[in-house]
Amino acid sequence: MRYVSTRGQAASRDFQGVLLAGLAEDGGLFMPETWPTLSADDWRALRGLSYPELSAKVISLFTGDAISEAELLEMTRKAYAGFGHAAIVPLVQLDTRNFALELFHGPTLAFKDMALQLLGHLFDHVLTKTGERVTIVGATSGDTGSAAIEACRDRKAIDIVILHPEGRTSEVQRRQMTTVLSPNVKNIAIQGTFDDCQDMVKAMFNDAGFRADMKLSAVNSINWARIAAQIPYYVAAALALGAPDRPVAVAVPTGNFGNVLAAWAARRMGLPIEKLIIGANRNDILARFLASNDMSNQGVEPSLSPSMDIQVSSNFERLLFELLDRDAALTAETMSRFRTEGRMPVPDAAWKKATALFSGFSLDDEGTLAEIRRLHETSAYLADPHTAVGVAAAIARAPADKGLPVIVAATAHPAKFPDAVEQATGIRPPLPSRLADLYEREERYSVLPNDLSAVQSAVRGHTLRNAA
Numbered sequence: 001m002r003y004v005s006t007r008g009q010a011a012s013r014d015f016q017g018v019l020l021a022g023l024a025e026d027g028g029l030f031m032p033e034t035w036p037t038l039s040a041d042d043w044r045a046l047r048g049l050s051y052p053e054l055s056a057k058v059i060s061l062f063t064g065d066a067i068s069e070a071e072l073l074e075m076t077r078k079a080y081a082g083f084g085h086a087a088i089v090p091l092v093q094l095d096t097r098n099f100a101l102e103l104f105h106g107p108t109l110a111f112k113d114m115a116l117q118l119l120g121h122l123f124d125h126v127l128t129k130t131g132e133r134v135t136i137v138g139a140t141s142g143d144t145g146s147a148a149i150e151a152c153r154d155r156k157a158i159d160i161v162i163l164h165p166e167g168r169t170s171e172v173q174r175r176q177m178t179t180v181l182s183p184n185v186k187n188i189a190i191q192g193t194f195d196d197c198q199d200m201v202k203a204m205f206n207d208a209g210f211r212a213d214m215k216l217s218a219v220n221s222i223n224w225a226r227i228a229a230q231i232p233y234y235v236a237a238a239l240a241l242g243a244p245d246r247p248v249a250v251a252v253p254t255g256n257f258g259n260v261l262a263a264w265a266a267r268r269m270g271l272p273i274e275k276l277i278i279g280a281n282r283n284d285i286l287a288r289f290l291a292s293n294d295m296s297n298q299g300v301e302p303s304l305s306p307s308m309d310i311q312v313s314s315n316f317e318r319l320l321f322e323l324l325d326r327d328a329a330l331t332a333e334t335m336s337r338f339r340t341e342g343r344m345p346v347p348d349a350a351w352k353k354a355t356a357l358f359s360g361f362s363l364d365d366e367g368t369l370a371e372i373r374r375l376h377e378t379s380a381y382l383a384d385p386h387t388a389v390g391v392a393a394a395i396a397r398a399p400a401d402k403g404l405p406v407i408v409a410a411t412a413h414p415a416k417f418p419d420a421v422e423q424a425t426g427i428r429p430p431l432p433s434r435l436a437d438l439y440e441r442e443e444r445y446s447v448l449p450n451d452l453s454a455v456q457s458a459v460r461g462h463t464l465r466n467a468a
């Protein structure tokens with residue numbers, strides 16, 4: 001299986017190559033050269049498998065010769081062993097047609113664990129084969145950092161350094177990072193803002209000498225392996241609801257377009273997903289695009305669902321490439337005009353294709369609290385604010401055909417956003433027992449000024465110590 005760039009100017013690579021590269025050299029994102037497709041009988045044969053078995057089978061369609069299904073199975077077993085639910089991705093019925101697909105039973109209580117837990121093992125696997133080590137650096141305003149740290153802790157071939165803005169994350173978020181005491185993990189609190197942290201990471205990647213010396217790498221959401229690892233849970237849920245003999249719809253609360261792109265990919269592989277519904281908060285660029293072909297950048301406003309506070313959905317480029325019939329030159333030109341003009345000129349024919357399949361919906365903070373309250377009152381279900389946006393979108397936009405069940409991606413545990421849940425319902429959801437002592441655990445992190453050379457020498461010291 002080979003992968004090509006959406007912008008057409010980078011050499012094609014195999015799975016191992018795209019895993020390590022992340023972004024293509026031409027600024028594009030990697031996509032499979034051809035899509036694997038399954039027949040109805042192939043899908044039926046996947047019924048009844050455990051989640052690690054199912055995910056190894058589905059992901060092996062994308063790894064080709066680079067990694068075997070048996071090797072993948074070993075990794076998926078380990079990746080999902082620490083989850084807090086025997087089903088890994090339980091499906092909970094909310095009403096007559098909507099089902100919450102709970103993707104938050106991993107170590108950091110958000111759906112990013114589904115892909116990142118496996119990515120840690122994939123990195124370790126390919127690096128151990130080639131005898132290399134990498135240093136993963138990243139900046140976080142809260143959630144992504146902890147998921148990356150949990151994924152990379154104790155992996156032999158990886159060092160990880162995460163920068164967070166001192167005093168500007170919630171205590172739960174900071175503790176989920178700083179109480180991981182593994183020797184290959186380093187947390188740095190920067191005396192500055194999240195933007196300062198992100199600028200520092202960019203500066204480290206732009207310093208070619210430093211980048212090569214430290215073998216810098218990233219696990220950000222444009223990595224194809226993350227998308228591949230998110231396809232199996234849509235397969236599991238659709239099979240449980242009767243696919244391939246009964247079609248389904250999917251609703252996803254969306255930020256970077258990664259999770260919903262995985263659902264699109266499952267459909268592209270032949271899973272009968274008839275409708276894809278996108279939920280947004282007040283940052284509604286995707287909903288505006290679907291309503292009126294207005295993909296314009298209007299700045300980010302904070303909301304109760306911070307993981308969806310995004311102006312530019314980076315994975316949308318992958319869908320655009322497909323909507324443009326894989327015309328890489330046109331994709332590159334469209335993305336470049338978006339960057340310079342702040343508005344993406346999507347041709348009418350491509351937009352019509354998008355609207356035939358996708359529906360968008362956006363919900364403000366007041367509506368989000370009302371939806372959390374309604375779900376609690378009518379279904380005794382405690383939803384986090386991101387999940388509540390997804391459920392509201394499902395209800396507002398599901399097709400008239402009532403026979404079509406809707407799978408709603410439940411992306412965070414309610415205890416991860418206790419303030420909003422308490423405000424809506426009066427109930428403060430407790431942390432699951434495996435995290436109940438988070439507030440008593442020992443923390444370890446360095447505090448550094450907003451100064452590139454100080455941070456670079458800390459990264460160098462961390463990496464050298466572990467390589468020794």
Ligand SMILES: *Cc1c(COP(=O)(O)O)cnc(C)c1O
Pocket residue numbers: 110111112143221253254255256257258259260307308386411412
């Ligand atoms: C990251 C995240 C999202 C958005 O997912 P994308 O793949 O970026 O669209 C939604 N909800 C939660 C809780 C998240 O952490």
